Amino acid sequence: MRFRIRRPANTPADSFPEDPSLAPAMDTVEPEAPQAPLSPREIELIRASASLVEPLAADMTVYFYAILFARYPAVRPLFPPGMDVQRGRLLRALLRIVDLVDDPENLVRFCGHLGRDHRKFGALEAHFPAVGECLLASLARYAGSAWTEEIAAAWTKAYQTVADVMIGAAEQDARVRPAVWPATLVHRVSRAPGIAELTLRPHLPYDYAAGQYAAIETPWHPLQWRSYSPAHAPREDGTLTFHVRAVPGGAVSNALVHRAVVGDVVRLGAPMGDMVLDAAVHGDLLCVAGGTGFAPIRALIEEVARRGGRHQVNLFIGARTGAELYGVDDMLRMAQRHHWLTVRGAVSDEYIAGIRGSLPEVLAEYGPWYQHDVFLSGPAAMVASAKERLVYDGTPPERIHHDPFDTPVLHAS
Structure with missing residues (x-):
């Protein structure tokens, strides 16, 4: 299978201005999908074949990179010597794309993020056909006799859409800011x-x-x-x-x-993520931080202060032990200066003075929070369980904001 990547309309590959200070402020506008959405039949074929190879996905990604580097050795310098993390990222991206094939708006948004982020790796438009060829070859190998021309055509169309959006987003990004x-x-x-x-x-x-x-x-x-x-x-x-x-x-x-x-x-690399204050629509905010997930939460609360404290903010900071609970003193001092901020610290695995319990348990005790916009940051397990508890207690899922689970900040325990 050979791919011909089409340059999206109105996206010339302009070079970045010689003087970065003269570049206009970045306005991240997602490119439109360059071709018609996938048909229900194509979506069905992609999801069915993805389910078929998913139990073998780890082996498939090893095979994918092996044939990619064998067929196109010029791309090998774009990747680190150790490939374990990279293979995991590819797998998560593929699963996410499969999950979004019937949601064109969010698929374009996700692929736009991928395209801008891949600039730091030195990815070029010319690399996309090679990747598509090896990806389909890998899928065909691990799908075995279930792989058909109709399935191959559906994946080809899906990959073409993904590649066009990524290329368009990267070229738009290159006109206004550097890659690194x-x-x-x-x-x-x-x-x-x-x-x-x-x-x-x-x-x-x-x-x-x-x-x-x-x-x-x-x-x-x-x-x-x-x-x-x-x-x-x-x-x-x-x-x-x-x-x-x-x-x-x-x-x-x-x-x-x-x-x-x-x-x-x-x-x-370029700044990424949608967990920003402008995502909130309510005046009351619930901010929840575990471990180094405290960093973006602290940034959001500083931004509330910069905007004049127009939100009431309840902040919960959690850790397993008192020694791991950091940032509380800083935020308590901030709360003394700002009446709109309430701060609580919780420890789950140690008996000390104060609130004891996991963050989901503590949130349930102090809730409900269905009239708040929620910002979660920390270990992926904590974020997932806290979100599940909040939704169970009535918080609308669309009012709960956190980074994608494949973001490394959500992997640290």
Whole structure:
């Protein structure tokens, strides 16, 4: 199967301005899907074949990268030496796309994010046909005798749509901002055992919204990117402060926590994520933070303060032990200055003074929260269980905001 990627209409590949300060402010407008939505029959075929290969998906992604690198060795330098994380990302992206094939608006939105994010890897339009060819070959191999020409045609159409949207989003993004931002480490301090607070000064203006996250690449592990959220609203001096936990086996997190020193230069990817204050429609907010998920929540609360405190905010910070519960003192001091902020800390695995229990249990005790917009950040299991409890108690799902579960900030325990 050979793919011919079509350049989306009205998206010339303009180069980024020589002087980044002259670039217009980024207005992320999702490109329209470049061809008609998939038919119900095509959606049925894609989902049925995806279900068929899903039990073998881990092996399929290994095979995909093996034939991709064998057939197109020029793309190998775009990937890190160790491929375990990358294979997992591909699998999650595929499953997400399959989940969204009958939801064109969110499919285009998701693929637009992918296209902009892939700029930091050096992905080019010319790479997409090779990826599509090897992806279909992998699906066909693991679907076995169930694979038909009709299924291949449905996947070809779906991949063409995904590729066109990603290319259009990347080209639009390239007209207004760089793919990566070099940034110098200007300050560091320990916040808790295994957690470092790192302040970076980007060499170019870095525009983001409170609650978003940025991918970071260190000089010690090229091509390995991990995402972290600035722990504050945008500052006038342009610096960015991140809270990084050293995760066992995490090359990037351990390098940032244990190896990086003032003066080192890292690289940032474009800001990503939709967990921003403008997503809220109610005046009352419930903010829930576990572990280093405290960083984007703190940024959102700073943004509320910047806007004059037009929201009533209930903040819950949770951890397993008192030693892991950090950030509460900072927020209590903020609550003394702002009447609209209420702060509570909870510990689940240790008997100490204060609130005891998991965050979902504590939320149920202090609720209901059905008249609030909810912002959740922390370990994926906590976010999922808290969301389930809130929905059970009457909070509309569309009022619950959190980053995608494949964002690394949601993987740290």
